[in-house]
Amino acid sequence: MKFNELSVSKNKGGKRVGRGIAAGQGKTAGRGTKGQLARTGSHKKPGFEGGQTPLMQRLPKLSGFRSLKARAEVVYTGQLEAFSGKTVDSALLAEAGLISNPFVRVKVITKGELTKKVVVKADAISASALEAVQKAGGSFEKTERLARPTSVKKTEKIEKIAATKAARKAKKEA
Numbered sequence: 001m002k003f004n005e006l007s008v009s010k011n012k013g014g015k016r017v018g019r020g021i022a023a024g025q026g027k028t029a030g031r032g033t034k035g036q037l038a039r040t041g042s043h044k045k046p047g048f049e050g051g052q053t054p055l056m057q058r059l060p061k062l063s064g065f066r067s068l069k070a071r072a073e074v075v076y077t078g079q080l081e082a083f084s085g086k087t088v089d090s091a092l093l094a095e096a097g098l099i100s101n102p103f104v105r106v107k108v109i110t111k112g113e114l115t116k117k118v119v120v121k122a123d124a125i126s127a128s129a130l131e132a133v134q135k136a137g138g139s140f141e142k143t144e145r146l147a148r149p150t151s152v153k154k155t156e157k158i159e160k161i162a163a164t165k166a167a168r169k170a171k172k173e174a
Contacts, residue, residue, distance in 0.1 A: 114133060
């Protein structure tokens with residue numbers, strides 16, 4: 001046998017404890033003398049501090065919670081004045097820079113005057129803003145938020161899954 005032909009495993013095995021006093025980790029096997037941690041099967045729950053009130057219970061709790069629901073971006077009736085005679089939707093508002101992108105929720109509220117006719121397509125509108133839009137001769141259509149476009153790779157994967165399901169269904173019926 002040659003040195004370069006030896007097969008060596010990368011992972012070293014665990015330490016063999018409790019094999020006699022002279023073995024280094026003998027007798028108590030590194031667990032100390034008596035007590036909770038010396039016993040087999042013993043475990044303390046996470047955060048346990050030996051009977052002292054744990055840190056996570058000692059700290060004050062903050063009131064309220066953070067909602068994960070996406071907040072609607074606001075557009076004012078005075079800003080709609082610039083789009084006279086047009087159909088205003090999220091794409092047009094994003095292009096004009098009034099909202100961050102066309103895929104966010106949009107709500108129209110009253111602030112400023114609206115004198116020109118505008119057709120508004122948005123997720124929501126306040127009662128006073130709806131009244132202002134209708135008073136100017138315009139109208140409001142509630143639309144769902146635009147979905148972000150999926151990547152080509154994801155679309156192909158979805159189509160492949162749908163085709164497989166259809167083939168299985170056809171096979172069962174035949």
